[in-house]
Amino acid sequence: MFNDEKKEKVIKVCRELVKVKSYSGCESKIVNALKQIFKENNFDNIFVDNYGNIIGHIRGNKKGKKILMDAHIDTVPVIDEAKWKHNPFSADIEGERIYGRGTSDMKGALSAMICGASNFAQATNKEFAGDIYVAGVVHEECFEGVASRKISERLNPDYVIIGEASQCNLKIGQRGRAEIVVETYGKPAHSANPDEGINAVYKMSKLINEIKDMEMTHDEELGGGILELVDIKSSPYPGASVVPDYCKATYDRRLLVGETKSEVIEPILNIINKIKKEDKGFNAKAYYAKGEERCYTGEIISDERFFPAWKFTSEEEFIEKSFKALKDVGIDCEITYYSFCTNGSHYAGEKGIKTIGFGPSAENLAHTIDEYIEIEQLVKATKGYEAMAKSLLEE
Numbered sequence: 570m571f572n573d574e575k576k577e578k579v580i581k582v583c584r585e586l587v588k589v590k591s592y593s594g595c596e597s598k599i600v601n602a603l604k605q606i607f608k609e610n611n612f613d614n615i616f617v618d619n620y621g622n623i624i625g626h627i628r629g630n631k632k633g634k635k636i637l638m639d640a641h642i643d644t645v646p647v648i649d650e651a652k653w654k655h656n657p658f659s660a661d662i663e664g665e666r667i668y669g670r671g672t673s674d675m676k677g678a679l680s681a682m683i684c685g686a687s688n689f690a691q692a693t694n695k696e697f698a699g700d701i702y703v704a705g706v707v708h709e710e711c712f713e714g715v716a717s718r719k720i721s722e723r724l725n726p727d728y729v730i731i732g733e734a735s736q737c738n739l740k741i742g743q744r745g746r747a748e749i750v751v752e753t754y755g756k757p758a759h760s761a762n763p764d765e766g767i768n769a770v771y772k773m774s775k776l777i778n779e780i781k782d783m784e785m786t787h788d789e790e791l792g793g794g795i796l797e798l799v800d801i802k803s804s805p806y807p808g809a810s811v812v813p814d815y816c817k818a819t820y821d822r823r824l825l826v827g828e829t830k831s832e833v834i835e836p837i838l839n840i841i842n843k844i845k846k847e848d849k850g851f852n853a854k855a856y857y858a859k860g861e862e863r864c865y866t867g868e869i870i871s872d873e874r875f876f877p878a879w880k881f882t883s884e885e886e887f888i889e890k891s892f893k894a895l896k897d898v899g900i901d902c903e904i905t906y907y908s909f910c911t912n913g914s915h916y917a918g919e920k921g922i923k924t925i926g927f928g929p930s931a932e933n934l935a936h937t938i939d940e941y942i943e944i945e946q947l948v949k950a951t952k953g954y955e956a957m958a959k960s961l962l963e964e
């Protein structure tokens with residue numbers, strides 16, 4: 570039975586988490602708060618890895634499958650607090666909503682996971698086969714999937730539930746993403762005598778135009794394999810009467826299932842080679858952007874920014890089971906796909922683990938001013954996580 574006491578508990582946990590500021594790379598305070606919250610909710614073990622991810626573990630009385638519920642604990646920063654009606658870190662309740670940075674993305678989901686798992690343990694008196702892990706993951710906001718590699722390595726779960734906002738619908742896939750950098754190199758000269766130099770920006774504009782004409786991949790469910798120019802800069806900047814000898818542009822590429830690192834960059838490299846043959850003065854390079862982030866533990870995570878896509882079919886047994894379990898507790902959900910990138914890129918895209926998305930709130934509330942979560946969504950998700958755990962661990 571989902572009573573008022575359970576509702577108050579999940580609201581309390583959510584408010585506690587929202588009150589702790591936790592920008593990417595600065596999650597140590599929220600990890601401390603979570604240690605306490607896991608304890609209060611009768612988790613059996615709590616551990617923190619060297620990236621600073623925190624995992625709470627509930628152990629069933631029998632051996633069985635392992636479920637991992639994944640929620641990132643970092644949030645995007647509050648840029649202009651004065652624009653907020655509610656203080657972003659006081660977790661005010663007004664009109665059946667909790668306001669604050671991270672309510673929707675995704676401390677609400679994490680609270681619902683903790684309470685859902687704990688309610689399940691209580692209802693069954695831990696007479697179930699398997700293990701439930703709730704992970705609070707660092708550094709997702711600009712480096713999705715990378716810190717979660719540590720978690721899957723340690724736990725090797727059978728199922729992963731991603732809690733990113735889905736308005737309590739089931740998500741069975743997402744496009745991935747990559748960041749591709751292209752550079753052109755020229756020769757500096759005084760702009761009064763441009764013929765003496767090679768203008769790297771002119772070379773870049775040629776390259777950009779050819780890239781624009783590239784034929785893109787498409788997936789019926791996930792959409793287009795977009796390749797969009799997102800920034801460009803030249804050097805020297807400002808130019809001050811100099812022909813620029815360097816230009817750099819970044820592309821955001823949305824990835825479809827099965828697209829590999831080499832396949833995705835190859836057409837751009839081919840264009841570069843083609844132009845080189847036509848134009849002896851053309852010199853360019855294309856490569857994946859590399860990300861590097863420092864964890865609050867001091868550990869550095871770094872890798873190329875390539876986060877693969879993933880997709881399951883609705884006929885998969887674990888999806889049918891989850892769908893039915895949600896319907897049975899009165900959650901009228903639909904099966905769809907995430908439109909953005911999540912830690913599922915690692916679990917399903919890189920490791921092939923059976924992964925599903927289910928989370929409270931609407932995705933368009935993430936990163937907004939006066940971000941909030943509806944208490945009704947929080948309650949629904951708590952029920953949903955309990956129901957999914959129950960059905961996935963059924964023998």
Ligand SMILES: [Zn+2]
Nearest residue numbers: 641674675733
């Ligand atoms: Zn998120």
